Amino acid sequence: MDEGRARRRGVPPRLWLAGGWLLLALLAAIFAPLVAPQDPLAQDLMLERLPPFWMAGADPGYWLGTDSLGRDLLSRLIFGGRIAFIVAFAAAIAACLVGSALGLIAGYFGGWADRIISRIVDVWMAFPPVLFAILLVAVLGTGLSSVILAIAIIDWTRFCRVIRAETMGQSRMDYVENARIAGYGRIGIMLREVLPNVVPSIVALLSLEMGIAVIVEAILSFVNLSISTDDPTWGGIIAEGRLSIHQAWWVLVFPLVTLILTVLSFSQFGEALKTRFDPVLR
Amino acid sequence: MLLQRFLIRLLTMLITLFGVAVVVFVVIRVAPGDPIAMMLPPGATDADIARLRALYGLDKTIVQQFFIWLSGVARGDFGTSISLRQDVLGLVFNRLPATLELAIVALVMAVAIGGTTAIIGARERGTAVEAGIDIASGAALSIPDFLWGLVLILLFGVLVPIFDISGRVSPQLDLPFVTQFYLFESLLRLRLDLTWDLLKHMLMPAVALALPLAAIISQLLKQSLKEVLDLDYVVLARVKGFSETQVILREALKNAALPTLTLVGVQFTFLIGGTVIVERLFSYEGLGNMAIDAVINRDLPLIQGIVLVFALLFVLINLSVDMMYALLNPRLRHG
Numbered sequence: 001m002d003e004g005r006a007r008r009r010g011v012p013p014r015l016w017l018a019g020g021w022l023l024l025a026l027l028a029a030i031f032a033p034l035v036a037p038q039d040p041l042a043q044d045l046m047l048e049r050l051p052p053f054w055m056a057g058a059d060p061g062y063w064l065g066t067d068s069l070g071r072d073l074l075s076r077l078i079f080g081g082r083i084a085f086i087v088a089f090a091a092a093i094a095a096c097l098v099g100s101a102l103g104l105i106a107g108y109f110g111g112w113a114d115r116i117i118s119r120i121v122d123v124w125m126a127f128p129p130v131l132f133a134i135l136l137v138a139v140l141g142t143g144l145s146s147v148i149l150a151i152a153i154i155d156w157t158r159f160c161r162v163i164r165a166e167t168m169g170q171s172r173m174d175y176v177e178n179a180r181i182a183g184y185g186r187i188g189i190m191l192r193e194v195l196p197n198v199v200p201s202i203v204a205l206l207s208l209e210m211g212i213a214v215i216v217e218a219i220l221s222f223v224n225l226s227i228s229t230d231d232p233t234w235g236g237i238i239a240e241g242r243l244s245i246h247q248a249w250w251v252l253v254f255p256l257v258t259l260i261l262t263v264l265s266f267s268q269f270g271e272a273l274k275t276r277f278d279p280v281l282r
Numbered sequence: 283m284l285l286q287r288f289l290i291r292l293l294t295m296l297i298t299l300f301g302v303a304v305v306v307f308v309v310i311r312v313a314p315g316d317p318i319a320m321m322l323p324p325g326a327t328d329a330d331i332a333r334l335r336a337l338y339g340l341d342k343t344i345v346q347q348f349f350i351w352l353s354g355v356a357r358g359d360f361g362t363s364i365s366l367r368q369d370v371l372g373l374v375f376n377r378l379p380a381t382l383e384l385a386i387v388a389l390v391m392a393v394a395i396g397g398t399t400a401i402i403g404a405r406e407r408g409t410a411v412e413a414g415i416d417i418a419s420g421a422a423l424s425i426p427d428f429l430w431g432l433v434l435i436l437l438f439g440v441l442v443p444i445f446d447i448s449g450r451v452s453p454q455l456d457l458p459f460v461t462q463f464y465l466f467e468s469l470l471r472l473r474l475d476l477t478w479d480l481l482k483h484m485l486m487p488a489v490a491l492a493l494p495l496a497a498i499i500s501q502l503l504k505q506s507l508k509e510v511l512d513l514d515y516v517v518l519a520r521v522k523g524f525s526e527t528q529v530i531l532r533e534a535l536k537n538a539a540l541p542t543l544t545l546v547g548v549q550f551t552f553l554i555g556g557t558v559i560v561e562r563l564f565s566y567e568g569l570g571n572m573a574i575d576a577v578i579n580r581d582l583p584l585i586q587g588i589v590l591v592f593a594l595l596f597v598l599i600n601l602s603v604d605m606m607y608a609l610l611n612p613r614l615r616h617g
Contacts, residue, residue, distance in 0.1 A: 122294070123301030126593040128555035131573050135585065138577045139309055215426050219559050222428075223574055238432065242563070245440055256432050260425055267424040 015272050018265035025262060029081035037061060038072035040079040040232045045070050049248040065250045067240055073251060076232035077258055083226075083233045084262070087147055087217040092209040094152035099159025100202050106160070107167025108190045117160065124157045133216055137225045144227050147220055151213050158212075159205055166198045204273040211266030218259055234259055284608055291604055295597045302593040303355070303586075307348050310582050338364065338583075351586070360590075361583035365576070370587035374569065378591065379462035380450055381561070381568035385554050387465070387484055388491035392553070393546070395492065396499025401535070403500065404507035405526050415500065422497035427556040431490035431563040438486060446483045448565040455479060487564040491556050495549050502545055506538035540610060547603025551596040 028035050038061065047070035053063045064073040106117040133150050140146035170176065171194060179189045214234075220226040221235025222242075234255045241252025335341045338361075339350055354361060360370035403415040425433075439447035451457065451464060455476065459467045465484070468476040510516060511534055519533045520526070558570030565571070569588060576584040 119294075119297065119301065122298045123305060125551075126298050126302050126596045127305075127589065128558050128570070128573075128592045128596075130555060130558045131570065131577075131589065131592065134558075134574060134577050135306075135309060135589070138580070139312060211424075212426075215428060219428055222559075223562060223578075225578075242432070242435070245435065249436065249440055252432065252436060256429065256436070260429055260433075263426070263429070264421070264424050271420075 012272070014268055018268040021261050022265045022269075025081050025258070026085055028078045029085050032078045032082055036072075036075035036078045037063065038075040040071065040075040041230065043069045043071055049244070049251075051248075052250050052254075064254050065248070067237070067251045068244050068248065071232075073237070073254055076237055077234070077255060080232045080234045080237060080255070081258075083144065083231065084214050084217060086144065087151065088210040088213045088266075091148045091151035091155070091213040091216075092206055094148065095155040095209055095213075096159050096202060096206050098152065099156035100163045100198075102156070103160040103163030104167050104190060104195065104198070107164040108171055108194055109186070110168075114164070117164070121157045121160055124154070127154075129154050130216075130219060133220060134223060134225055137220055142225055142227060147217055147226050150220075151216050154216075155209060155212065158209060159202065162201055162205060163198055166201050167194055170194045170197050200273065200276075204270050206270075207266050207273060208270035211263040211270070214259065214262055214266070284605075287608060288605060291601050295601055298597055299590070299593055303352065303590060304348070306586055306589045307351065308344070310585055311344050311347070338362070351583075355590070360587040363576075363581055363584040365579040365581040365584065370583050373572070373584065374587050374591050376462055377567065377569040377572050380464070380566065381554070381557050381570060383463060383465045384484055384488060384561070384566065384568060385491070385550075385557055387481075388488040388553055389495070389546075389550055391488055391492040392495035392499060395496035397503060399496070399500040400503035400507060401527075401530055403504040404511065404530060404534075407508055407511075412504075415504070419497035419500045422493045423501070425494070427490045427494060427553075428559050428563065430493050431487060431560050434486045434490055435563070445486050447486055448483075450480070450483050450567050451476070452479050452483075483564075483566070487557075487560045487566055490560050490563075491553050495546070495553050498549055499542060499546060503538060503542045506541050507534050510534040510538045540607070543610070544603060544607050547599055547606075551599050554592070554595060554599075 044066075047059065047062065047066050048068055050059050050062050050066040050070075051057055052065045052073075053060065055065075058065065062072050062074070064077070066072055067076070102117050106114040132154050136150035136153060137146050140149060167190075176189060176193060179193050180186075184192075217226055217233065218235030218238060221233040222239045224236075224239065226233055226235060237255040238252060238259075241248070241250075241255060245252055332341070339347055342350065351361065358371060360374070362368065363370050363373055366373060399415050399419065403412045406412050422430075435447045438445045446452070457464070457476070458471065458473070461467050465477065465480045468474070468480060507530060511530070516529055516533050519529050524532065557568060558573060560566070561568040561571040562574055569591070573585065573588045573592075575581075576588060
């Protein structure tokens, strides 16, 4: 009951925080050349491993310090955000379109369509996802589009499983039967009647998937298989930080905090949307 | 009824494995980059290349290669690793125990942490304690194992360096083991010094893998416990004078655990999938770490073998959970 009252009072504060962080990170990424204090690729061995601003020996031009090649950490994080958000949006939307379409078809038509799609999902679920991603990028060749494609190829099943189950539930409802009696075609009912009712789940999953895509991209960068090694990525910075962890902990801490905040924010949105639209929980 | 269910599951399992074999075979053969060219020193002649291609069977069509490989697999022959030049099955069996031990330690930790917090949360329902557990499990669930691993490396490898963050066992130690199940064997041999050293290496990656699963167990088990705690027979036990903890442990847990069990099975496969990157992060010499090297080296036979072993592990776990569920669920047992 308490929860219900809290929800009616409006948007919970953690959602404001999540939205605020994502907006900040997104704007910084979009306007990276304007906001970044330094060139993210500029190396200067005189400036290597400068600590963040509050520590002795810091340089005011390098707020979060520098890495072992003297590159500005803050600027690299801001530019790395570009890759992270492009991958998050593109990969999640691609996975969503494929997965939701197949889930809708399997759930609504049942029979052979369902059996075939469900078998494919079973096969996909038997792959360790991280290994599958690494394998696909190795096959497709490193690069932004390969990373996006690999994530979409792997994660469509997340959408497919949920949307299939939801569509099956919806298809048994009276309104679907009524539409059939009223003489609507099967595909028409699926798209006009059933689809709008599963859209809330799709949107909630989409937000969760964006967080997952950011992580997968970071993992791929971490094993040096994401985009070209010149461009800064969050996972790439983490890989550097893991190596120089005893000399310069900040090179690991700041990208890690950035990733955690981003993932938590996406999942907060996903959870909030799920509760917001779920008639049982509401 | 039960046997029929088992046979159907076994059949779908084989179809799934066949599907995995087809997918991985097709995927890695579309790959640009010639593994043979990478093996040979510069200056190798075309004839050398052709000979090696024939040796690894790469001169045949994809369909021929697939069936040659599959018939080999059926006989337990997974081929020869191109980069390590050893029998794939031997390599896999050499590394698999390390991964299994890590995954099982992580599972035990997840069940222990998740179970305890669920019981405390159900006992203290409606209080600040429950709210605290909810927040903690929400955070543990949203942050994936890869990030937990990094957080743990920073906290317990650098800030307070009490655990080892690299490798499986201290390299200077003399190992008397005859199997690759180091942890298990060290316990059997009562070499607790080695057990401790292994655990010190294993603890951080295991916690990283365990936390998300612990959160799921905690949330689901607490929910089921709270539902069961309102039922008549539980109320009766309370009237009989049992304390709330006793009521939960003796009466409620048995009935609330079933939905959690099914979920733990599926989630355990996710945990094993997570070992790939977590092993890499902690330089732990398991199957996942070897898999990443195999991909980087374009070692086709080794990749195929590892992926298939992972897939086999996943479907076997799902099968056993399904069977356990059928055995424990009275409605299915007699239905």
